[in-house]
Amino acid sequence: MEKQKLGLPTDRVTIRHVAEHAGVSVAAVSKVLRNAYGVSEALRTKVENAIDLLKYRPSTAARAMRGRTYTVGILVVELTNPFVPVLLEGIDAGLAEANYKAMVGVGRAASKLETSMIESMIDTRMDGLVLIGPQISGSVVAQYAKQIPIVAIAHHEPQATLYDTVNSDDFAGAQMAVQALASRGYSDIAMLSYDRSDSPSSVVAVQREAGYKAAMAAIGLEDKTRIIRHPHPSEPRTKELAALLSSKDRPRAIFAWSDLDAIPLLAACHEAGVDVPGTLAVIGYDDCSLAGQPAVSLSSINQDPHALGARASELLLSRIEGREEAQHVVVQPTVLLRRSA
Amino acid sequence: MEKQKLGLPTDRVTIRHVAEHAGVSVAAVSKVLRNAYGVSEALRTKVENAIDLLKYRPSTAARAMRGRTYTVGILVVELTNPFVPVLLEGIDAGLAEANYKAMVGVGRAASKLETSMIESMIDTRMDGLVLIGPQISGSVVAQYAKQIPIVAIAHHEPQATLYDTVNSDDFAGAQMAVQALASRGYSDIAMLSYDRSDSPSSVVAVQREAGYKAAMAAIGLEDKTRIIRHPHPSEPRTKELAALLSSKDRPRAIFAWSDLDAIPLLAACHEAGVDVPGTLAVIGYDDCSLAGQPAVSLSSINQDPHALGARASELLLSRIEGREEAQHVVVQPTVLLRRSA
DNA sequence: TGATATACATAGAACGATACACAAAATGAC
DNA sequence: GTCATTTTGTGTATCGTTCTATGTATATCA
Structure with missing residues (x-):
């Protein structure tokens, strides 16, 4: 025994x-x-x-004592966002070619847990780390980057010198969404975001808000600019949605920061008898699989998560091989117009 | 350098x-x-x-050479099923109490990849493994269980002696679904499952099909028994759904093996103008978060994934501590009736 | 008092690979 | 045919822990 x-x-x-x-x-x-x-x-x-x-x-364990483990750690904030699994696949595919393996840790959007997971990955002597949408600030990431090669995805920090980043151009994506709505004649365009009290500017939602504002200003609609903040999708927000739809100053079009919010919004519209797009036009973000379903048919912005993941694994491998200077990749998103807008 | x-x-x-x-x-x-x-x-x-x-x-790496790593591996088939993240949380919570950490590997429903991930976890000297809905057969799991403590979730193999299992009673859950529909007067009840050509009987969908058949037989409806097989939810199946709804012998009620299939089904009904539950009653499985949304309001079977995860971590920890005899936990699911049935 | 537990602390051999320094053999240049 | 160079293979210290064996006080008992 x-x-x-x-x-x-x-x-x-x-x-x-x-x-x-x-x-x-x-x-x-x-x-x-x-x-x-x-x-x-x-x-x-x-x-x-x-x-x-x-x-x-x-034995990876023994290898870890002196050389490489041929294993990299991936830290994800949460798995509920359907965009994450595809991203993981992209990373995995790139790593597999080089005979590397990946282990995933879930940070559950708590920065305390995130740091502890990162440390645990360093302790297990992973060769490198991919951080997906980390809550922790750029300076904390930089600190860890001194100890281990790091590539961050969905983390806007283009000035970082100690680690690489791979991002979809969230600013441009938001602009595209606004332009798509504007070109269809809508002007009363609100943005649906979430309550991100203490998030650093590296967080994607912040970038999308900025893109929204800039695009509204560019077409002379700064007075119509309005950001509605709901609780994070991890919490129920049925009431808020119902209130929004029945309110007097309901906007004519809504750009939601994520399909995670856009789809419940569509459902609430259906529930409340609000016609989409007749009474309210909606465009989401992420182009999750549900958005493409004919019954849903939600317009959305596609980030090509598979490509993002592939680029990230490339960068990480080259950094493990010794590259020192930081690289920052930005991938352009595309608009997919469907029935909802 | x-x-x-x-x-x-x-x-x-x-x-x-x-x-x-x-x-x-x-x-x-x-x-x-x-x-x-x-x-x-x-x-x-x-x-x-x-x-x-x-x-x-x-250093976990150094520890791994002689003692424990205080890290366990979790192997998930796929992350797209919304039931998985909650399960992971349950496991994590139980492990955290004992100062253990978890690392997740994604098997992507390929048994080749699954075995390679398991081996990789053994190589990194994890202290134990939790397998969630593994594709590999019970005998293969048993083989690995000789090398490392294993607890399998959503893997029906109650005779296993070398490893533990934690399951929701999928057979009973399916019976409950049928009974719920029957008690509301429906008799023409079909089951919507997926094409699981070469899956071992340990797979949950197989158990649910058996439960469905048994329940139908129990209330004298064996002649109405009908299992419709669509592609796995990872593939698009819009055509199949449309065909099903427009077919002449469309059933009066459908029990879907998972919300992953039930929700697109509801969407397709809405699309095709089929009234739910007036023309077609629907009940799903997993009680995913979307099912509870008022706009969706899908009846479903809840497995209490958090509890499943908690029990699994308990079992794994006690097995790591030296327990030898296998334990097989079965948790009873509950029915949640909503508007769709 | 001596014998014997008991509690606490230590030294040093593992664990299984890597990587450095070096030896031996093969090759090449003249 | 000699010397320099390159190629190929080996011996062994080393990574940071755990764990066994062993030692040394201090307390307990007859």
């Missing part, structure tokens, strides 16, 4: 067994594993045969 | 520094860390002070 408490219930195949079986030194096997310089073709095949035969897998 | 390539860019605070600073041996510090037997109060406080002062964090 003591053995059970220990972490070694099984007789693992180690690099030593492989070396013995192949009739070479431990160091030689290690070289093959890392495809390091100085291995002949003959040696390589001998070792690889032994590996296959013994079904040897190097 | 060589240093950068190595994994040790920073000067980590090690257990040795702590020991030196506290004026005790390395072994003593280790004992405090693991709160092992044989440490005096005086020693403990001395060491803890030093730890706080130096901001020491034990």
Whole structure:
């Protein structure tokens, strides 16, 4: 039973067994594993045969003590946003090519938990980190970036010098949404955002608000500019939606910061008998799978999350390889017009 | 730059520094860390002070070489099912109490990828594994369970002796759904499932189908029994839904294996002008957050994912502590009747 | 008093890989 | 045929913990 408490219930195949079986030194096997310089073709095949035969897998734990783990950590704020899984797929695909694995930690939008997860990932000696929409501020990220290569997605901090960022152009995306509505003749365009009391400006919603304001100003509608703040989608907000729809100064068009808010809004419209787009036009953000369903048919902004993830994994790998200067990638979103606007 | 390539860019605070600073041996510090037997109060406080002062964090990587990592791996099939994030929260909460951390791997419903993730988690020397709705068969899980403590959720294998399971009673849940519909006078009740060609019987959808059939038979409706198979929700199936609604032998009521299918079904009804529940009654499964929205108001079966997760973490922790005999927990679901049925 | 527990602390060998320094063999230049 | 250089392979210290074995006080008992 003591053995059970220990972490070694099984007789693992180690690099030593492989070396013995192949009739070479431990160091030689290690070289093959890392495809390091100085291995002949003959040696390589001998070792690889032994590996296959013994079904040897190097212990990441042991590797972590001196070299790389070939594992990167991904920190996500929350999984409920349907845009996240696709992003993860994009990252995963890029990593898989280079024989890297990913482990996901969920920060649940609590900065305390986020830092503790990051530290835990550093402790487990991951080779690099991808942060998705982190709540923590750029300076905190920079602090960690001194210890481990970091790429942040959905985190607007173009001046950062210690880590890379990959972003959809949220500012431009919001502008596109406003322009799309304006070009269809709407002028009374409000934005539906959420209560983001203490969020740093790196947060995407802040960027989208800025883009909204700029676009409204650009077409001479600054007096119509109005940002409605509801609780975060993680909380119920049926009442707020109903109140908004029945209020006297209900806007003619609404740009929602996320489909996560736009879809319940559509549902509330249907409930309250408000015609979309006849009485109220709606455009969302993220182009989640539900938006495309004919029954929903919500206009939205597509960020191409798969591409974002792919770019992020590229950047991270090159940074792990030693790149020092920061890179900041911005991907342009696209508008998808459907029935709701 | 060589240093950068190595994994040790920073000067980590090690257990040795702590020991030196506290004026005790390395072994003593280790004992405090693991709160092992044989440490005096005086020693403990001395060491803890030093730890706080130096901001020491034990290296999980090094721990992994000999002892525990205090980290468990969670393998999820896919993240798109909204029931999963809540489950993760439940697990996380239970683990946090015992100072354990969780790392999530996404298997993306590919058994090849699943096994590779499991192996990777074993290699990183996680202390235990939670598998959520694994595609791989019970015998494969058992194989891994010889190497590492495993608890499987949403995996019906009550005979398993090498690992534990936590399940919602999917068979009973499906019966409840049928009974709920039957008690409201419907008899032409079809089930909407997905094409699960090569899934083992441990998969939840299979259990729900069995429950459906049993319940239909129990109330003398075996001749009305009909299972409609659509592609998995990860694929678009608008056409199939439209065809179903316009077909001549459209059923009077539908029990969907998941809200993931029931909600698009509702949308399609709305689209096609089919009145719910007047013309077609619908009941789903999972009680996802959207189902409760007044505009949607979908009847559904609630599995209490948070409780499932909490039970799973309990089981895993006790298994890590050395428990050998398997335990199989079954949690009863509840019906939530709303407007759709 | 001596014998024997008991509690506390320590030294040092693991764990399984990597990576440095170096030796041996092969190659090339003249 | 000699010397320099390159290629290929090896020995072994090392990473930061845990854990076994062992030591040394101090308390307990007959």
